[in-house]
Amino acid sequence: xxxxxxxxxxxTPKLLRLTDQEAKHATRVLRIRTGDQIFVTDGNGKLFNxxxxxxxxxxxxxxxxxxxxxxxxxxxxTLVIGLIKKRDRLExxxxxxxxxxxxxxxxxxxxxxxxGNVRLDRVESTVLSAMKQSLRLFLPKVSFAKDLxxxxxxxxxxxxxxxxxxxxxxxxTQHLLGDQLMLVVGPEGGFSESERSILKERGGxxxxxxxxxxxxxxxxxxxTDRYKNGLLL
Amino acid sequence: xxxxxxxxxxxTPKLLRLTDQEAKHATRVLRIRTGDQIFVTDGNGKLFNxxxxxxxxxxxxxxxxxxxxxxxxxxxxTLVIGLIKKRDRLExxxxxxxxxxxxxxxxxxxxxxxxGNVRLDRVESTVLSAMKQSLRLFLPKVSFAKDLxxxxxxxxxxxxxxxxxxxxxxxxTQHLLGDQLMLVVGPEGGFSESERSILKERGGxxxxxxxxxxxxxxxxxxxTDRYKNGLLL
Numbered sequence: 413x414x415x416x417x418x419x420x421x422x423x424t425p426k427l428l429r430l431t432d433q434e435a436k437h438a439t440r441v442l443r444i445r446t447g448d449q450i451f452v453t454d455g456n457g458k459l460f461n462x463x464x465x466x467x468x469x470x471x472x473x474x475x476x477x478x479x480x481x482x483x484x485x486x487x488x489x490t491l492v493i494g495l496i497k498k499r500d501r502l503e504x505x506x507x508x509x510x511x512x513x514x515x516x517x518x519x520x521x522x523x524x525x526x527x528g529n530v531r532l533d534r535v536e537s538t539v540l541s542a543m544k545q546s547l548r549l550f551l552p553k554v555s556f557a558k559d560l561x562x563x564x565x566x567x568x569x570x571x572x573x574x575x576x577x578x579x580x581x582x583x584x585t586q587h588l589l590g591d592q593l594m595l596v597v598g599p600e601g602g603f604s605e606s607e608r609s610i611l612k613e614r615g616g617x618x619x620x621x622x623x624x625x626x627x628x629x630x631x632x633x634x635x636t637d638r639y640k641n642g643l644l645l
Numbered sequence: 646x647x648x649x650x651x652x653x654x655x656x657t658p659k660l661l662r663l664t665d666q667e668a669k670h671a672t673r674v675l676r677i678r679t680g681d682q683i684f685v686t687d688g689n690g691k692l693f694n695x696x697x698x699x700x701x702x703x704x705x706x707x708x709x710x711x712x713x714x715x716x717x718x719x720x721x722x723t724l725v726i727g728l729i730k731k732r733d734r735l736e737x738x739x740x741x742x743x744x745x746x747x748x749x750x751x752x753x754x755x756x757x758x759x760x761g762n763v764r765l766d767r768v769e770s771t772v773l774s775a776m777k778q779s780l781r782l783f784l785p786k787v788s789f790a791k792d793l794x795x796x797x798x799x800x801x802x803x804x805x806x807x808x809x810x811x812x813x814x815x816x817x818t819q820h821l822l823g824d825q826l827m828l829v830v831g832p833e834g835g836f837s838e839s840e841r842s843i844l845k846e847r848g849g850x851x852x853x854x855x856x857x858x859x860x861x862x863x864x865x866x867x868x869t870d871r872y873k874n875g876l877l878l
Contacts, residue, residue, distance in 0.1 A: 504737060511863045512855075546857045622746075622874060624779045630744045633863075634870050641855060643876040 414442060415544045416452045417551070423454055423476075428462065430472040438472055450474065455543065455551030457482050482549045488515045488592045489640050490571065492563045494522035494599025495530055496628050502530065503538045505629035506554075510542035512633065513640035516553045520563040524601030532556055560596070560607045564614055567594050574639070575611050576631045577618035578602065588617045593639055597632045647675060648777045649685045650784070656687055656709075661695065663705040671705055683707065688776065688784030690715045715782045721748045721825045722873050723804065725796045727755035727832025728763055729861050735763065736771045738862035739787075743775035745866065746873035749786045753796040757834030765789055793829070793840045797847055800827050807872070808844050809864045810851035811835065821850045826872055830865045 416438060422429045430438055430452065438444045444464055452460045452474065458481055462474035491514045496502050506517055517539065519530050536554050543551050557563035564573060572588040575596040596611065603611065611618075621631055638644060649671060655662040663671055663685065671677045677697055685693045685707065691714055695707035724747045729735050739750055750772065752763050769787050776784050790796035797806060805821040808829040829844065836844070844851075854864055871877060 500733070508863050508866070511857065511859055512867065513857070546859060548857055624744065624746070624781055626744050626779060630741050630866075633741070633866055634745065637867050637870065638876060643871060 413451060413547070415547050416450060417455055417540060417544060418452055420454045420456055423458075423460070426476055427465075428452060428460060428474050428476060430474070432470055435468075435470050435472045439467055439469075444472070449477070453543075453549045453551075455549070457484060457549050459549055484515070484550055485513060485640070486591050487589075487639065488571075489513065489636060490516040490518065490567065490592075490594045491632060491636055492518045492520060492557075492560075492594060492596040493632050494597060494628060495519055495525040495528065496599050497526040497528040499531070499534070501627070501629045503534065505632040506535055507538050507542040508629075508633040509636040510539050510548070510552055511546040512637045513548070514552055514636050515550060518555050518557050518563045518566070520557040520560050522560060522599040522601075523604035523607055525599040530556055560603075561610055564594065564596065564610070564616075568592065573611065573614055573616040574619050574635075575603070575616050576621055576635050578621070578625060580618050580620050581623075589644075595635050595639055597628055597635060600628055646684065646780065648780050649683060650688055650773060650777060651685055653687045653689055656691075656693070659709055660698075661685060661693060661707050661709060663707070665703055668701075668703050668705045672700055672702075677705070682710070686777075686782045686784075688782070690717060690782050692782055717748070717783055718746060718873070719824050720822075720872065721804075722746065722869060723749040723751065723800065723825075723827045724865060724869055725751045725753060725790075725793075725827060725829040726865050727830060727861060728752055728758040728761065729832050730759040730761040732764070732767070734860070734862045736767065738865040739768055740771050740775040741862075741866045742869040743772050743781070743785055744779040745870045746781070747785055747869050748783060751788050751790050751796045751799070753790040753793050755793060755832040755834075756837035756840055758832040763789055793836075794843055797827065797829065797843070797849075801825065806844065806847055806849040807852050807868075808836070808849050809854055809868050811854070811858060813851050813853050814856075822877075828868050828872055830861055830868060833861055 416434055418428055418430050446464050448464045450462050460479050461477045465475045466473040491509050539552050571592040571594050572590040573594050574588050651661055651663050679697050681697045683695050693712050694710045698708045699706040724742050772785050804825040804827050805823040806827050807821050
C-alpha cells in the first residue's frame with residue numbers, strides 16, 4: 413500500500429488534488445492511472461480512500477470515496493535533538509523517530525554541536541517520506557532553534573520536559589508521565605554545563621537510557637520509542 | 646574516553662599489543678604517545694587500563710596496570726536480520742543494535758530480500774566500531790545465513806525464538822522471556838508464507854512492534870532495545 417499526501421487546502425468535500433512532488437511521484441514513479449484507487453492523507457489525521465479521476469503533468473485530481481479520521485495517539489511527543497554534523501545521521505534519527513510516532517521535531521544548535529548548518533528542507537522531506545512510509549496520518553512539524561533555550565521555551569505550559577542524560581545512574585532516573593512531553597537529546601559530546609542548568613531551571617527531569625554510551629541518533633530513537641509507546645521501566 | 650580493541654591472543658599477564666588497524670588508528674589518528682594511559686578491551690568482557698610502552702608502525706605494546714572483568718548482561722540476544730539492499734540501512738541497523746546490546750548478529754537472505762550481497766567485512770567493521778564507541782566489552786559475532794532456516798537452525802536448544810510480525814494485533818502479542826533470545830526481523834517486504842511456516846514450526850512466537858509499518862532497520866533497533874533492556878509492555 414502506498415500513501416500519498418496533500419495539504420488540507422487542496423481537499424474539498426468530494427474531491428482532492430495532489431500537486432507538485434506528490435503528483436510527479438504518483439504519475440512518474442508509481443505510474444497511477446485514471447480509475448486507480450489510492451490512499452491519501454492530509455497529514456492531519458484524515459485518510460482518504462480515493463479514485464483517480466484526472467491526471468495532468470503536476471496535478472492529479474481524485475474523487476473521494478470515503479474518509480476515516482484517526483485520533484492522535486497520546487502522549488504528544490516533541491523531540492528536541494542537538495544538531496549533529498553528519499547529515500545522514502541526523503536524517504536517520506528524524507526518519508526513525510517519525511516512524512515511531514514523534515509528533516514534532518526541533519533541531520537545536522547545542523553548545524557542543526560541531527559547526528555546520530541544518531538543511532531544514534531536507535529534514536522536512538525526510539519527515540514527509542517517513543510519515544508516508546509508516547502509514548502515519550499526522551505530519552510532524554519541523555523547526556530549527558538557535559540554541560537550547562529557544563527550543564525549550566517554545567513549548568506550551570502543560571508540556572513536561574525530559575532530557576536524556578548519560579551521567580546519571582539508571583536507579584536515579586525518574587519518569588514524567590503526561591499527555592505532552594518534550595524529549596531532549598543533546599548533540600555528540602552531550603550537554604554543556606550551562607545547558608544542564610537551563611534544563612534543571614526549566615523543571616526538566618533526567619532520564620537514563622542505560623549505562624552504555626549511545627550516539628545522539630540512537631538516544632533519540634530509543635527515547636522516542638520508549639515514551640511514545642509506553643515502555644518505561 | 647577512547648576504547649581500543651585487541652584479540653585475546655595478544656594479551657599476556659603483564660603486557661598486551663595492539664596491531665594492524667587498531668595500532669594505526671591509535672598512533673596516526675588519535676596520536677597516542679609512550680607513557681599515555683589508554684583503555685583496551687579484548688571483546689570478551691575484560692577492560693584493561695594500560696600504559697603505552699612501545700610504539701612501532703603497526704604494533705603498539707602496552708603495560709597492563711589493572712584489569713576489570715564485566716559480566717555479560719542477560720538476556721543474550723542473537724539478532725537475525727533480513728538482508729536489505731541499501732547497505733547504509735543494514736549497517737545502520739547493525740550499528741544501533743550493537744550500541745543497544747545485541748550479542749550476536751546473523752544476516753540472512755530472505756525470500757523477499759532484493760538481490761545484492763552483504764559485505765560481511767564491512768558489517769564486522771561496523772560492529773567493532775559500535776562496540777568501542779558505546780564502550781561495550783563484548784564483541785558481537787557476525788555471520789551470514791543463506792536463508793531463514795539456516796539462520797534459526799544454528800541456535801542452541803535453550804534459545805527462544807521471537808519474530809517481529811506486523812500482521813498481528815498488539816493485543817495478540819506474546820512475550821517470551823529467557824536468558825537466550827533469538828530475535829528475527831524480516832527484510833523489506835516482510836516474511837514469505839514459507840518463512841512464516843518455518844518460524845511457527847520451530848516454535849517461534851510473534852511479537853508486534855505496534856500498529857504502524859516500520860522499516861527493517863527500525864524494527865531491528867526497537868526489538869533489540871525492548872528485549873535486551875527489559876522494556877516489554
